[in-house]
Amino acid sequence: MLKVEALEKTYGAVKAVQGLNFRVAPGEVLGLVGPNGAGKTSTLRCLAGILPVSSGRVVVAGHDMAQSPVEAKQTLAFLPDEPRLFEYLTVWEHLNFVARLYGVEDWEPPARALLAEMELEGKERALPGELSRGMKQKLSIACGFLHKPRLILLDEPLTGLDPLGIRRMKISLRERAERGAALVLSSHLLPLVEELCHRILVIAGGRAVALGSLAEIRAQLTGMEGGSASLEELFIRITSASKP
Numbered sequence: 001m002l003k004v005e006a007l008e009k010t011y012g013a014v015k016a017v018q019g020l021n022f023r024v025a026p027g028e029v030l031g032l033v034g035p036n037g038a039g040k041t042s043t044l045r046c047l048a049g050i051l052p053v054s055s056g057r058v059v060v061a062g063h064d065m066a067q068s069p070v071e072a073k074q075t076l077a078f079l080p081d082e083p084r085l086f087e088y089l090t091v092w093e094h095l096n097f098v099a100r101l102y103g104v105e106d107w108e109p110p111a112r113a114l115l116a117e118m119e120l121e122g123k124e125r126a127l128p129g130e131l132s133r134g135m136k137q138k139l140s141i142a143c144g145f146l147h148k149p150r151l152i153l154l155d156e157p158l159t160g161l162d163p164l165g166i167r168r169m170k171i172s173l174r175e176r177a178e179r180g181a182a183l184v185l186s187s188h189l190l191p192l193v194e195e196l197c198h199r200i201l202v203i204a205g206g207r208a209v210a211l212g213s214l215a216e217i218r219a220q221l222t223g224m225e226g227g228s229a230s231l232e233e234l235f236i237r238i239t240s241a242s243k244p
């Protein structure tokens with residue numbers, strides 16, 4: 001569903017992402033982890049087509065992001081950590097607007113189901129200014145899910161959610177993967193990554209320093225298959241080893 005080849009992103013002299021290669025299959029959840037400034041957000045924004053890549057290729061469901069950006073973007077949803085909403089559109093109008101943008105037919109039944117899933121029932125007429133931080137996040141996620149994206153890119157998706165909201169969101173994400181969506185999820189919450197992700201890409205200084213399942217990364221690092229090191233322990237070992 002997602003193919004990334006030799007992805008590079010530079011900002012002037014800053015090399016934020018260097019030589020990333022990976023694929024994500026339908027139904028798979030890939031965790032993107034790395035220290036502050038590692039290049040996670042830059043990577044996700046390049047995958048979403050929000051930032052142009054400096055070199056390399058991003059292909060979403062067979063559509064090359066550089067050559068067929070509209071087709072590629074129609075297939076995906078990008079959920080940033082800071083929800084970006086329209087100040088003068090109500091909750092329901094947001095969903096209506098997104099449905100029209102993506103050409104979702106008969107959008108009202110799925111929009112209602114999403115509001116129920118995100119616990120926003122009764123808030124249909126509220127403006128963003130009347131919503132809490134977590135509710136804004138949930139509305140942004142509902143808008144992202146409305147067109148049934150086949151690739152879901154999430155940057156710190158649980159920021160601002162309460163414990164029950166976090167649990168519900170984990171279920172929602174897992175369900176989308178079970179129905180065949182590919183997910184790429186960046187987070188500093190390593191237990192969440194450990195719980196939800198089938199494979200993990202660890203980046204540091206813009207470069208991939210480990211890629212595989214937790215068991216594979218553990219085996220690469222310790223040479224002991226079936227060892228019990230947590231992702232947190234592995235993360236600290238990998239990222240401190242890759243420091244210049």
Ligand SMILES: Nc1ncnc2c1ncn2[C@@H]1O[C@H](COP(=O)(O)OP(=O)(O)OP(=O)(O)O)[C@@H](O)[C@H]1O
Nearest residue numbers: 011014015016034035036037038039040041042043
């Ligand atoms: N718009 C920009 N202009 C210049 N440099 C940038 C810009 N955005 C990011 N960078 C730089 O690119 C590098 C990677 O930043 P990025 O935000 O992708 O990291 P991150 O892994 O998401 O970090 P964090 O965990 O802190 O959110 C950093 O050195 C950062 O300073």
